[in-house]
Amino acid sequence: MVHRTERLTGRRVLIVTLLLAALLALCIGGGIAFGAGTVNFSSLLPGGSLTEVEHAILLQVRLPRVLAAGLLGGALAVAGVVFQALLRNPLADPYVLGVAGGASIGGVVALLLGLGSVGVMGGAAVPAFAFAGALAALLLIESIATVGGQLTVYSILLTGAIFNSFAAALIYFIQSVASLQQLHEIVFYLMGRVPALGYQELAVLALAIVIVDLAVYTMCRDYNALSLGEEGAMLLGVDVGRTKRFTFVLGSLLTGLCVAVAGLIGFVGLVVPHMLRLVIGPDHRLLLPAAFLGGASFLVLADLAARLLLVPNELPVGVVTALIGGPFFLYLLRTRGRNYAF
């Protein structure tokens, strides 16, 4: 039983990280082993060979999807940790600060302009527009929420929430003037799904996520200090203003990336950080890497369920994240809640 007052040692960081890495490896293995199509894995042994169909299913459909799910789940969970630390609010999730709204508008506008079809900018138009929307929202919200040279928690939260409502209204408007075909695309884009990405796109996404995650990790001690409140953190020598601004920008970049390629996959960024706090405690030096590994495992598993439950149909992954994640989180809260520290 881990208790929150237990000191964080290098040994513990290593053990927990290795355990979570093993869990992720297990989930990825499961994600590759199972799917709607059948692959005869014995043909992977020496002497055997995959059929063309098996080859395509395994390497062109299933593996890229599992990898995308891992990257997105990890990024969303880290973004959740970061926003919860920044806002010191357990209800914060990656989508709370308006960046998601900006990204959605960008993506939906691209679909409305008919750029969603294959061939236009190599199919990258929608993510590109969405990411541009996320950046625009980030700049806008940051400039509005900065009051007297300071970024305050209340102003970010309110500006973000109001921007999200505005974005939702704008998207409803766009939906009401879109054609049936476009409506289909827009609804599926917003519902959130693990996208079918090529290996090059995956590499770019992985690089971007890893860079932002490492930048976030350099601030893990500041987040620990912030949990004492801004004044407490200042007394510990943290440049609170700078930390908040950087955190807002980095968390928003992560969120913007995720929404741009996958739409709004709910629940991962909200609940995975809480699950992990319940199990390993609130220290960000451990929580941040754990969130990446845990979030990745969670979304790989949820996507596996989404692919398997209704074969040959598929479920939206957001349905699974909330249906499995919700009860599991409540179970954790009931059994381990007394250890909870935010």
Place this chain on the structure above:
Amino acid sequence: MKGLRAKKVVFGVAWLVLASACSKTPPPPPDADDGPRRVAVMAPATAEILDVLGVLDRVVGIGQFGPWPASIAELPEVGGYDSPNVERLVILGTDVVFTVKSEAAAPAHRRLNKLRVRVVELDTSTYEGVFNSIKLLGDIFNRGKMAEKLAARMRVELQDVERRVYGVPRRRVLFVIGRDPEFVAGPGSHLDRLIEIAGGVNIGQDLTAPYQQMSKESILERQPEAIIDTSDNRANSLRGRQPGAWGVWDFLPAVKNNRVYWIDPSQLVIPGIRLPHMAQLMGKLIHPEIFGEPDPSDYLALEYDRDGAPN
């Protein structure tokens, strides 16, 4: 301020004139044998049936659909399936609205019925539904004979298609409605039925709804021998017989045997009196060696050319 008031007065007067004009609209004739005089149609398929029955000139309002039949394209819009515009329908003096079943529109339909506008919910989106609708419309307009003749002619033409593929090995067909994620024709859709009539077997037939998402792995594993992709309705998008985005999966029989077709959805997704024509087109796509190659125009958005043509 004065101008504004004047405008209000003018508007009010116009409203009164309009309203009284409407109330003077002749009520359904006592000789109800000839059916309703002023009708609104929400679905193009219904309008086409009315055209064949010779009562298209009774249409006073249309739903949100494409520019055909041309003679009614300029009529006032009266909302969509889920959102009929009750006020406009009343102002137009509509006797009957022909629409489709819609839970979302149920309250509006009740309101219309209270306002003495009859609402007829037709199912023109399924194979059997089309025939039922033809019969019902024939009865409503007292043109039962005409309707029977139309239905009989359609059935003969459909059976003709069926006969030509009798005994021919069936080909596995994937009918794509939307891509990324793939939405395909499932059981209960008119497409599923048309595929069967034209000598194919729908690889999405074990889905659970007429139009549903299908796993890409399942699609690849089931090895479609013909792929009909109507996922893009934009005018400048890919059309014709070519692999397009499906070419990535070069091991699929449909790709290998050059049976991937990119078609404007209007050709196949709106059933109605064109069902036999659709079955023939489906035959050309699934068994070109029997039905011949599709015409170049078969891939493009449908142009309504009935107008003015002899019936």
